[in-house]
Amino acid sequence: MSSPKRTLFIFLFVAPAFIILLGVVVYPFVYNVVLSFSNMNLRHLKDWHLVGGRQYMKVFTEPTEPNFYIVFLKTVIWTTVNIFFHVVIGVFLALLLNRKIKGKSVYRTLLILPWAIPQYIVALTWRGMFNYEYGSINLVLTKYLNLPAVEWLKSPTEAFLACILTNVWLGFPFMMVVALGALQSIPHELYEAADIDGASWYHKLKNITIPLIRPVMIPAITLGIVWTFNNLNIVWLVSNTGEPSDQTHILVSFVYKAAFNLYRYGYAAALSMIIFAILLILSLTFARRAKVTEGAY
C-alpha cells in the first residue's frame, strides 16, 4: 500500500476511537489537576482559587486515621490477591469448559451470573452471608466443617478478607470469558503435534496454552489490575463504608471518605492525583516488564 494511502487508512481506523476517548477524558483530567492546586471546599465552593501545592503538602504531612501508607499497602494486597485468583480461576474454568463435555452451555451460563447480577444487592447479600450469627459462611464453617465461627465484620483482617472473597467471586467470570476467547486463537494442530511428541498436559499448558493466550489475556490482566486498584464499590458496601473503625479501606474508598464526607474537594483532587501517579508508576513498570504492547509471534 502506498504511503499516503497507508497513512489515510491508519488515520481513518484509529482517529474516531481516539477522538471520543480523549475528548471525554482530557477535560475532566485537566480540571482535576487544577482543582488539586485549589482550595475548593465547604467554605470556598463557588469562589475557590489556586493555592499552590498546599493540598499536596497536606496529603503527605497530615496524619490520618488510618495511616496513608498502610492503606496503600492494603490496596496493593487487595489488587494482587484479587487479580491472582481472578486469572487463575478464570483460566482454569475456561480450560475445563473448552473440553468436549456435555452441558457446557449450562455451566457457562451459571458461571457468568456473578458478572451479570447488579453489584449493590449482591455485595450486601455477601455482607449478610458474613454475619457472625446468621450468615451462611459461618453456618457452613461450624456445622459442616467443625471449625470455629469467624467474626468476619468486626475485625479488620477478617473484614478485609471478606471484601476480597466477595470481589474474587464477582471477578472471575470476566477473566473466564476472556480466557475462553483467548483459547480459541490456539490452532488445534499445535496440540495434536505435541500429543504426537508425547507431551504431558503440563508441558502443553506451559509451552502452548499459556504463551498463546498471553496476547489476549494481557489487556484484561493489566486493565484488571488498574480497575481493581480503583474499585471502590465492593470494599465500601461489604465493610459498610470502612468498618470496623475505618480500618477496611483501600486508597479510593479512603479518598472518598476523607474528602467527600467533609466537602474537601481540593484535597480529594490532590489525593486522587497521587493515587493516579502511584498507579501510573506501578502499571508502567509492570507493562514494560511484561512487554505488553508487543505482539505474540
Added chain:
Amino acid sequence: MINHKQKRLYLNILTHAVLAIFALIAIYPILQIVTVSLRPSDKLLSTSLEIIPEGATLRSYVNLFTTQPFLRWMRNSAIISLTVTVTGVVLASMSGYAFSRFNFMGKKFGMMSLLITQMFPATMLLLPLYIMLIYLGLINTYLGIIITYTATALPFCIWTMKGYYDTIPASLEEAARIDGCNQFQAFYLVILPLAAPALVITGLFSFMTAWAEYLVAAQILQDTQLWTLPLGLKSFESNMSTEWGLYGAASLIVMIPVVVLFLLLSRWLVSGLTLGSVKG
C-alpha cells in the same frame, strides 16, 4: 492398567464435578436474591436458610411491572447499551487492527494512553464531566451518555482486539492481497471473521459497561423519562428503607438480557478458524 477410554471417562466426571462445584458457588448468593424477591416483606437478610421463603409471593414481580416504569427503564437501557455495543465493537475492531498491523508515529503513545486513561479514580471525574456535558448541551441526552460509555469501554476493547489480531499471522492478508483484495477488504473479509472470539469479548464487555453502569448515568440522565435500569433500581434503594422485594426481583430480571446476549454470542466462541488456511 487404566485404558484410554476409562481415563477419558474419569477425567470427564472429574471435570463435571469441578464445574458443578464452581457453578454452585457462583449461584448460591444469587439464589439468596431469588429468596429476597419472593419474600412478602422487604427483608434482605433472614435468619433461616430456606430458599423458598415462608409465604412466598410473586407480588414484587407484579408490582415491578405495574407500579414502576420498569419496562421504560429496560427500553432506555437497551437502546443505550446496544448502541454502545455496536459503536464500541466497530471502533475497537478498526483501531485494534491498525495497532496490530502497522507501525506508525504515536503508536506506542496511543497504546499507553489506553492504559493511562483508565487509571484515574472515577469519583473525581464526575463533576468536570458534568460541567463539560452541560456546556456541550449533552446533559439529559442519549448521545451524551453513549459517547461517555463508549469512551469508557474503548481502551479494553481496542487492546483486546489488537491482542487477538496479533495471533493471526499477517501472511493471511498477503494471500488475500495476492488474490486481488485491497487492505480494507482483507481486513473486513478475511481477518475480521477470524477474530470473532475477540469480537464476542469486546461486545459483551461494551454491553456490560453500559448496562450495569450507575454513576455516570446518574449525573447525565436527570430526566426520569430517560432513566436506565441502574437508575431505576437505585430508586428502590433508600439508606434505611430499601424496597428489597422490588430490588431483588428487578436485579434478577436485569440479568436475563446479559445471559441471553452471552448465549447468542457464544456461538462464535469457536476455535480452529485460523490455521488450516496457511501451512508452512
Added chain:
Amino acid sequence: MKQLPAIAAVVALVLAGCAARSVDLRRIVIWHQMRVDERVILESQLARYMKLHPDIRVEAVYKETETLRSDFIIGAIARQGPDLVYGPSDQIGPFQVMDIIAPLEPYLDSGWIASINPKGLTWYKGHLYQVADKLGNHLTLVYNKKLITHPPATDSELIAAGQRLTDRRTGQYGLVWNYTEPFFFIPFMSGFGGWVMDDEGHPTLNSAGTINGLKFVRDLRDKYHIIPAEADYNAADALFKDGRAAMIVNGDWSWSGYKKAGIDIGIAPLPVITSTGLPCAPMISPKGFSLNANVPPEKIPLIIDLLKFLMEGENQLETAKILNTMPTLKALYDDPFIRNDEILINSQKQIERGRPMPVVPELRAIWDAMRPSYQAVLGGAKTPEEAAEDMQILAIKKIEEMNE
C-alpha cells in the same frame, strides 16, 4: 458495508432522543430522598396540583440521601440543579455555607409562617431556609406486641424485659438495633446527660454522658446479653421482621415496613435512665423543602405557590394517615385522627422528649469523628474513657479541616 443502513437507523433513533431542553418557567423540578411509599403520596399530590394548574408541569426526581446531597452540590456548581430540594434539616447548614440555597422568608407572609409549627421551620443565621411538612425522623422504641405487651419505661425495666425475652436456644433477642452507627447511639448518650455539641457548634464529646452511654450499650451486649453480638441495620431489621426480636430501636421511616411485614407493632418513647433521671432523647429533624439559589426570580412565585399547596392541611393529613409521620401545620394538631391514633400519640411523646438535630455543617465532622472510636469500644480495642477523649480530639481536628 452492509450494516451501514442499520447503523444509520440507530444513530437517527439516538439523536431523536436528544431533545434539547431550555430553561422552562412552566416546569418545576423537585429532587427528594423520599422512600417509595412517601413518593407515591407526593406523586398523587403533585398530580392534583397539575390538574388545578394545567399549564404547569412538576417533576419529582428521587435520589438517595447522600447522592442527593452531592448531586445538588455538583448541580449548584454548574448553576443547574432542581428548583426545590427536599430532605432532612441537616443538609441546610452545608448548603447555606456553600451559598446554594436561598432564604424563603421574603416570599412568605408572617401569617402563613405562624401557622406552621416552629419545629418545622428551619431558621439558620437569621433566615428561613427550609419549610418542612413532616416532623420526626426520630428513633423510638418499637416493640412486637405478640412478644411483649408493656414496653419498658426505664433502663432497668429495659434490661429486665430484655433478659426475660432473650433465649439463645431459640435465637430470640430481647432487643436489637443498628447499634454500631453513632446516630443510633445518640439517645443513650443524651440519656446519660451528654450531647454532641454546644450552642456554638463546638463538639462536647468527651463528657460523662458519652462515657456512661458507651458503657451502657456495651453492657447490654456483654453483661446482660440482650442484644446480638453483631447487628447492622439490615440484620436488626431482619430479626425484628422474623419475629425473633421483642424490641427494636428504629425511626419513623421503618414503621410502615414492619406493619407491612405483619408485625403487630407498638411505639413507645425510649426509656428513662434512672441514674440521671433523663429520658433517652433521640435527634428529631423536620423533612422539608429548600429553594435552590440558582432559580431565576421570575420563577419563584410559581414555586412558592406549589410549596404552599403541598403544605396545605388536606395534604399533610393525608400523609400523616398513611405514613404515621407528624405533620407541621398547627391547625392539624386538633384533628381527631392526629389526636387519637395510637402510633402518632406515642410518636409525639417521643418528639417532645427529643432534641433537635443540629443543622450546622460541623455535625458531619462529628459523625465521622465518633464512628471509629465508637466501634473500637464495641470491638474491645478502646475503653469508653479513651474513646470519648479520642472522639473529641478527632472531631475538633476534622472541623478544622473542613473549615479551612
